[in-house]
Amino acid sequence: MNLPSPIGLSENREIDGFDLLEVLGLMKEYNRQEIWRRYLPAESATESISMYVSADPYFVETHIQRMQRIILTEKFNTNPFFMQQVVQRIMALHDHALIMEKIRQQGIDTGENPISLSCSLGDTIIDLIIHRNDPPGGSPERPRGTSFIEQAENRPLDVYDLSSTLYLSKQDETEAIFQRYQGQGRLADPSARPEVNISCIVGDYSVHLHVHYIPTDEEICVPPPGNASALTMHQVIERMNFRHSAELILKEMQKVGLSVTLEQVETGFTLQRYVNNTALRVDFKRM
Secondary structure, eight states, rough: OOOOOOOHHHHOOOOHHHHHHHHHHHHHOOOOHHHHHSSTTTTTOOOEEEEEEEETTTTEEEEEEEEEOOOOOOOOOOOOOHHHHHHHHHHHTTOHHHHHHHHHHOOOOOOOOOOOEEEEETTTEEEEEEOOOSSSSSOOOOOOOOOOHHHHHHOOHHHHHHHHHHHHHHHTOOHHHHHHHHBBHHOOOSSSOOEEEEEETTTTTEEEEEEEETTTOOOOOTTTTOOOHHHHHHHHHHHHTTTTTTTHHHHHHHHTTTOOOOOHHTTTTEEEETTTTEEEEEEEEEO
16 A cells, blocks of 8 residues: 555565654654655655554554645644654554543544544644554453553553653653653662663563663763664664564664674664763663
């Protein structure tokens, strides 16, 4: 159903949830030319892109179109950042009621099926349409921990939380990371060193993320493969989540100079990030 795109042809893969998140991320950065470069089909007569992704029990449509003039309308009810959050929750198979609760908390008036979200940046509009099929039965109860997020959203931590932690790290919002993801027992103990641990399965990998404070008066030596950015960590995790090839995962790291080998990607490796007074480490192990 998806027309051949430059990125799909160059990476030899089908369009998937990774691309929905990429397009929305580029919209956040106002980098619309890169959207056309990566995703506009060669045979397209207009600057218009349609993407279709199945994520049971959802089917997601994304339509990006460049208009001849700037259009202002009440239809544009949200922004690329929130759209990205919704897509991440859908791909992480969060409960439908939780997704709708988050949408309504934004004051967005949309139906439950389909869910329709739209935004406009200049002369470019993007529509996100989410269709839901009724699942065959109730989702099995999954064990969850004691962090604020797990208790508030009644779910275990997953790939959505890895992305959320990396985003907060990128924004230098360390305190928010500890408040959301530190276990309640550790929060209640004033003598405990603040730290966060998140472990989950991402595609074919077991992933463990660890965040903790580090002294600012001590010299830190960054071990191989180097000081990875939160963006690179996120790209690696999302490619794993959609089961992209080891070569594409490796490319995300090699293009920023990280010394990781293909053998390590196929077995296990670690990425670390040091920023201000925080150390963030992500261990990846191929299952």
